[in-house]
Amino acid sequence: MTTQQLTEQIIKKKSFLCIGLDVDLNKIPQHLLQTEDPIFEFNKAIIDATHHLCVAYKPNTAFYEAYGLKGWKALEKTINYLNDNHPDIFTIADAKRGDIGNTSTMYAKAFFEDLAFDSVTVAPYMGKDSVEPFLAFKDKHTIMLALTSNQGAFDFQTKQVEGKELYKQVLETSKNWKNSENLMYVVGATKAEYFAEIRKIVPNSFLLVPGVGAQGGNLQDVCKYGMSKNVGLLINSSRGIIYASSNDDFAQAAAAKAEDLQQQMEVVLNNK
Amino acid sequence: MTTQQLTEQIIKKKSFLCIGLDVDLNKIPQHLLQTEDPIFEFNKAIIDATHHLCVAYKPNTAFYEAYGLKGWKALEKTINYLNDNHPDIFTIADAKRGDIGNTSTMYAKAFFEDLAFDSVTVAPYMGKDSVEPFLAFKDKHTIMLALTSNQGAFDFQTKQVEGKELYKQVLETSKNWKNSENLMYVVGATKAEYFAEIRKIVPNSFLLVPGVGAQGGNLQDVCKYGMSKNVGLLINSSRGIIYASSNDDFAQAAAAKAEDLQQQMEVVLNNK
Numbered sequence: 001m002t003t004q005q006l007t008e009q010i011i012k013k014k015s016f017l018c019i020g021l022d023v024d025l026n027k028i029p030q031h032l033l034q035t036e037d038p039i040f041e042f043n044k045a046i047i048d049a050t051h052h053l054c055v056a057y058k059p060n061t062a063f064y065e066a067y068g069l070k071g072w073k074a075l076e077k078t079i080n081y082l083n084d085n086h087p088d089i090f091t092i093a094d095a096k097r098g099d100i101g102n103t104s105t106m107y108a109k110a111f112f113e114d115l116a117f118d119s120v121t122v123a124p125y126m127g128k129d130s131v132e133p134f135l136a137f138k139d140k141h142t143i144m145l146a147l148t149s150n151q152g153a154f155d156f157q158t159k160q161v162e163g164k165e166l167y168k169q170v171l172e173t174s175k176n177w178k179n180s181e182n183l184m185y186v187v188g189a190t191k192a193e194y195f196a197e198i199r200k201i202v203p204n205s206f207l208l209v210p211g212v213g214a215q216g217g218n219l220q221d222v223c224k225y226g227m228s229k230n231v232g233l234l235i236n237s238s239r240g241i242i243y244a245s246s247n248d249d250f251a252q253a254a255a256a257k258a259e260d261l262q263q264q265m266e267v268v269l270n271n272k
Numbered sequence: 273m274t275t276q277q278l279t280e281q282i283i284k285k286k287s288f289l290c291i292g293l294d295v296d297l298n299k300i301p302q303h304l305l306q307t308e309d310p311i312f313e314f315n316k317a318i319i320d321a322t323h324h325l326c327v328a329y330k331p332n333t334a335f336y337e338a339y340g341l342k343g344w345k346a347l348e349k350t351i352n353y354l355n356d357n358h359p360d361i362f363t364i365a366d367a368k369r370g371d372i373g374n375t376s377t378m379y380a381k382a383f384f385e386d387l388a389f390d391s392v393t394v395a396p397y398m399g400k401d402s403v404e405p406f407l408a409f410k411d412k413h414t415i416m417l418a419l420t421s422n423q424g425a426f427d428f429q430t431k432q433v434e435g436k437e438l439y440k441q442v443l444e445t446s447k448n449w450k451n452s453e454n455l456m457y458v459v460g461a462t463k464a465e466y467f468a469e470i471r472k473i474v475p476n477s478f479l480l481v482p483g484v485g486a487q488g489g490n491l492q493d494v495c496k497y498g499m500s501k502n503v504g505l506l507i508n509s510s511r512g513i514i515y516a517s518s519n520d521d522f523a524q525a526a527a528a529k530a531e532d533l534q535q536q537m538e539v540v541l542n543n544k
Contacts, residue, residue, distance in 0.1 A: 060371070062382065063378050066381045069344055099368055103332055110340070114337075123395045124428065127423070127424020127428055128423070128424045130422065148372070150401050152372075152401040155396075173428075
């Protein structure tokens with residue numbers, strides 16, 4: 001999928017919502033545990049109830065790996081279900097990978113070829129040759145951590161490196177990498193005031209924004225400072241949507257939460 | 273496994289060699305491709321031929337994920353084979369994970385519980401609350417990237433942050449984290465002169481050292497500057513050992529390469 005196609009979906013659906021599919025078997029409705037594949041059944045119900053309200057889904061690989069082979073199989077079934085039934089929806093493998101060149105190529109094959117995701121999240125610590133192997137895939141997107149939404153972001157990301165914060169060095173440096181047009185960035189919503197600074201460096205790039213809702217970020221502030229002329233935002237909500245209810249009505253409750261966010265986004269888009 | 277037990281193994285085997293199990297189906301002997309599980313059969317043959325020469329094995333998860341479900345199954349069979357047959361050998365899931373707190377806990381469960389590895393590699397970019405969930409596991413070890421062996425290490429890791437290089441900030445900061453006694457660090461062999469500086473910050477920690485051989489690092493230099501009073505080094509070789517031959521004699525050829533490194537290590541240990 002191209003970024004232009006993603007923007008078209010945003011305009012069509014009046015939504016830039018991404019739903020995080022972080023399935024914890026301790027939190028899903030108990031009746032699903034009796035099915036053969038509870039993780040996939042949960043995801044399928046959430047997707048069926050919310051696909052008209054969002055433009056992206058983001059399974060975090062940790063929640064699948066924790067369940068071993070069964071988890072990886074559920075991840076495979078989930079991405080196949082999305083690609084078969086909703087090919088217009090942008091898919092993100094939230095994997096935060098990164099390794100030396102030939103190894104990063106193997107990760108890129110895992111997420112772009114074996115599992116046919118549109119994008120994968122990566123960590124910047126190992127630099128250019130750990131990220132460029134991902135960027136080499138045409139019409140695939142590499143979403144690099146810049147400023148994350150957790151407290152630990154202040155340990156290194158906001159430290160001064162040669163006159164500017166590390167996350168700004170990461171953004172600026174990455175603009176010079178080969179196929180950098182395939183880069184997007186993770187920027188946490190809990191630090192909305194940083195978006196104005198970030199937009200000076202990457203005015204047009206898509207930003208994947210976790211931290212609205214459960215982690216305390218504010219949608220209006222993020223849009224005020226972070227929206228580009230082509231929207232350029234994917235706002236993620238995981239727990240706030242998928243665990244809105246732990247009863248039989250969990251999918252409808254998730255849809256209601258997703259619709260609430262979609263309608264706030266529609267107001268923002270109409271006023272843009 | 274405790275670090276004391278690991279040190280005892282090093283003294284007993286006169287080796288601090290770690291063998292990287294990075295299985296690429298394009299590089300293994302062709303006759304293995306006709307078996308039901310070529311990745312596991314390759315690993316089993318390498319382990320059977322080399323287990324007396326090394327103290328650790330390190331599968332890099334990228335090479336397994338690239339083959340999807342079959343790959344993950346081969347990884348599971350490999351760690352089970354190691355734990356069943358060689359419980360004294362230290363096992364490393366080279367996964368370079370890291371995410372916000374509750375998500376890192378899921379990764380820790382994946383590698384410490386579902387797959388019973390002794391250790392996992394993690395990336396530091398997201399800071400304290402992305403690493404502490406791994407450190408919470410008793411008698412398990414978290415090996416954090418400090419200074420990697422690739423060219424991209426110079427993009428951010430060696431940049432000056434408040435008066436010292438980022439990798440030094442990472443080392444110093446991490447010493448204050450909860451259960452930091454469970455930390456080890458990745459330090460690339462291609463930068464041997466850095467080891468003296470690193471030992472000033474973490475005099476006793478184990479360092480996992482990639483980059484000897486294929487990436488150009490020198491064993492003697494690494495030992496000269498990097499060895500602690502309790503050895504404190506795990507020197508990794510992957511391609512240089514496991515792809516020593518692509519013929520039927522691949523396992524014997526791997527053992528010969530491993531023995532060559534082990535004997536160099538024995539000389540170093542005898543002169544210590």
